[in-house]
Amino acid sequence: MAQPTPQQNEELGALLPFPRGTLAEAVTVAAAEVEPTAPALDGELLTEDEYRRTRARRLAEQAVARLPAQWQTPESRREAGVALAGRVAVVPVRFPAAVGRGVAVSARAWWQWVRVADFYSAAKAVDRLADRWQEIAVIRRRRGVISVVSAGSALLGGTATELAAGSVPLLVAGGVLSAGFALVGRHKDGAGGRKTVMGGARTLAFTMGGDNLVEAFRAAGAIGKTEGLLFVQRPVNDRLGWTVVIDLPPSRKASDVIAKREALASALAVDEVRLILDRVRGDKGHAGRITLWVGHSDPYSAPPVPSPLATAASWDLWAPVPFGATARGTAVTLPVVWTSLLIGAIPRQGKTFVARLPITAAALDPHVRLIIADGKSGKDFKPFEQVAHRYIRGARESDGRRLIAVLEECAADVADRFDRLSDMDDDLCPESKVTPQITRDPAFGMPLTVIGIDEIQNYLGLDTPLDEDSPKGKRVGQRICELLTYIAKTGPAAGFSLILATQKPDAKVIPDGLRGQLGTRFALKTMTYQASETILGAGTYKAGMDSSRLLTSHKGVGLLLGADGETDLDAGVATTVRTHLLHIAQIRAACERGRALREEAGTLTGDAAGARDLAALDPDAVARLADEVQAVTDAPAVEPVDAELLPEVLALLANVLGDDEHGVVAVAELAERIDWTAKALGEALRRAGVPSAGKKRVTPGGAPVSVVDVSAIRTALGG
Known part of the structure; x- marks a missing residue:
């Protein structure tokens, strides 16, 4: 141009x-002087008055932006003003205290100076105290004399000033000296026993700023030192806490950040119970997008929320049961149909209270058959005796044998239901599973059946011989475990659900064969991360899910995880839930309502109806049941592990290993299958806990190559 x-x-x-x-x-x-936000169109000529107004507005906005954050908006100015007024109001109380602290600090500093403490300590540290003692003594005497002379001079000067000019100069000097002492004695960071005071009200708005949040992620190792974060949405502050949606750098995964939750909580200077990290799924999310929530206070310190079941007239067990709420107040429901539940915790953490929630819902449904075994012999489950088809209280040998008979009755019913379901037409039974219509119609005789067992370890640990004539044969506890495994594996499709609770979550107590069939897990406070993994499943600790980190004071708070894909629970990340509270008096009233409903519907059966005798099983059914139970228990125990919980290398290898592949295989060959380098694969396998084969295989060319045992990989995969 x-x-x-x-x-x-x-x-x-x-x-x-x-x-x-x-x-x-x-x-x-x-x-340079007209901003894009100015009220003028591009290229429009401005008058002198318009230019001055625009410039004045811009300068005002810049002045506001230079103010501290708490003075930038009307709301923040109001809050800061209230805080400032509060500090001014307590000045008459805080000023004398600050002066007192200043006098104490000054006196301590003076005494350290007189005693030559720094010189003394240095000489003692290098073992030269004897050589320097004479010199230290001289300095101490000199400084003592200086102190006495200074104090006397100040006293004489004050007296002379009082006689010559009156008390006003002394009052002014005293005020200045007091202000100096107050300044010395003010609250300061790092001073022992002193409260930290920041410039302005300290709120989470300070922590949740963009730069501070990025620094926290870097300090926790969630992102690199040169990487940043992308804020998908502006931070939102509600009555409970801050929420922000973040996109991680392209090289980072949300699951890795979630596993660093404790480190990130430390970087943010909050307890981890106040920090929740969730991956954003579906169309609005991806593998690198997370929602971060930081609570204003401990979300689990408030009084527990009463359960809606306490006042419910009835309940349909096909609907999920009200279970509790997250730290953010989101309601959590627990599905009972199509799955079984394992609850574990150390004593006095609310395990029994939790187990009674779904069982109470079952008691309020007149079309549910309820079976209860209380291995603690207490009164916790006694109210259910009013509605239970079978009720066992105690874990003596006789109780264990009755439980076996009840479970054999249930197992035979499971097998019989499948026979009848297979003969039904597709309209009534489309998927070889029970339907609401089938379970509610007494003509079919297939009600939903819930088997609740508290302190399951007391039954599984019964070491009495099952056959008294064969003392070295199968034990009573083994038989109970076999029957529970069969029901847990085959029963959900036929309408059976297990609810098992234990205060001893140990792999020896609850074998993998049984534990692996329980699709829903709830872990309250445990002592070790190994106990947490026993409940939640293999790989959960590495994924950042550890119930041993829960606080003992948070009774009824635990990690809820779906492990079988049959329910709406997330199988990738456990949800921290504070369960509802349901007192035993409320449970007793609910059972009374449930009994009345059953009497009205004609579904009160078994022990609750006075018929304690168990019907003898058909010999053919007994033989068939024995074969089916044996087949289930002989199958290899596999702890289900969701692919998202596995290290990346194991998840990739799971897709390339053949079912019939055994023995050792070259690391380079496996690396080629997943498009990795042999070195990277070897290091990743070691981090994933796969041991080296301990030897190398020689190729036809004579060069040794590293190998790995396929069985070791399958063990790490949980199979």
Whole structure:
């Protein structure tokens, strides 16, 4: 473009409200001083008055932006003003205390100076105290004399001032000295026994700022030192805490950040119970997007929420049961149909209270058959005796044998239901599973059946011989475990659900064959991360799910995880839930309502109806049941592990290992299958806990190559 002539510049300069000069200078001035947000269209000429108003507004906005955060908006100014007024109101109380602290600090500093404490300590540290003792003594005497002379001079000067000029100079000097002592004795960071005071009210708004949050992620090792975060949404502050949606750098995964929750909580200076990290799934999320929530206070310190079951007239067990709420107040429900539940915790953490929630819902459904075995012999489950088809209280040998008979009755019923379901037409039974219509119609005789067993370890640990004539044969506890495993594996489709609770979550107590069939897990406070993994499943500790980190004071708080894909629970990340509270008096009233409903519907059966005798099983059914139970228990025990809980290398290898592949295989060959390098694969396998084969295989060319045992990989995969 041709440059304007001097004459054109002169003519345009007369029209523009800018200093005379070239057209380029005028345009530069206009571009620099008029913001895009100014109330003028691009290219519009401004009058002198409009320019001054725009410039004044811009300068005001810049001045506000330079203020501390708590003074930038009307709301924050109001809050800061209230805080400032509060601090001013307590000055008469806090000033004397600050003066007292200042006097104490000053006196301590003076005494350290007189005693030559620094010199003394240095000489003692290098074993030269004897050589320096004479010199230290001289300095101490000199400083003592200086102190006495200074104090005497101050006293004489004060007396002379009082006689010559009155008390006003002394009062002024005393005020200045008091202010100095108050300044020395003010609350300061790092001073022992002193409260930290920041410039302005300390709120989570300070912590949740963009720069501070990025620094926290870097300090926790969640992102690299040169990486940043992308805020998908602006931080939102509600009555419970801060919420922000973040996109991680392309090289980072949400699951890795979630596993670093404790480190991130430390970087944010909050307890981990106040920090919740959730991966954003579905169309609105991806593998690198997370929701971060930081509570204003401990979300589990408030009184527990009463269960809606306490006042429910009835309940349909096909609907999920009200279970509790998350730290953010989101309601959590527990599905009972199609799955079984394992609850584990150390004593006095609310395990029994939790187990009674779904069982109470079952008691309120007149079309549910309830079977209860209380291995603690207490009164915790006694109210259910009013509605239970079978009720066992105690874990003596006789109780264990009755439990076997009850479970054999249930197992035979499971097998019989499958026979009848297979003969039904597709409209009534479309998927070889019970339906609400089938379970509610007494003509079919297939009600939903819930088997609740508290302190399951007391039954599984019964070491009495099952056959008294064969003392070295199968034990009573083994038989109970076999039957529970069969029901847990095959029963959900036939309408059977297990609810097992234990205060001893140990792999020896609850074998893998049984534990692996329980699709829903709830872990309250445990002592070790190994006990947490026993409940939640293999791989959960590495994924950041550890119930041993829960606080003992948070009774009824635990990690809820779905492990079988049959329910709406997330199988990838456990949800921290504070369960509802349901007192035994409320449970007793609910059972009374449930009994009345059963009497009205004609579904009160078994022990609750006075029929304690068990019907003898058909010999053919007994033989078939024995074969089916044996087949289930002989099958290899596999602890289900969700692919998202596995280290990346194991998840990739799970897709390339053949079912019939055994023995050792070259690391380079496996690396080629997943498009990795042999070195990277070997290091990743070691981090995932896969041991080396301990030897190398020699290739036809004579070069040794590293190998790994396929069985070791399968063990790490949980199979």
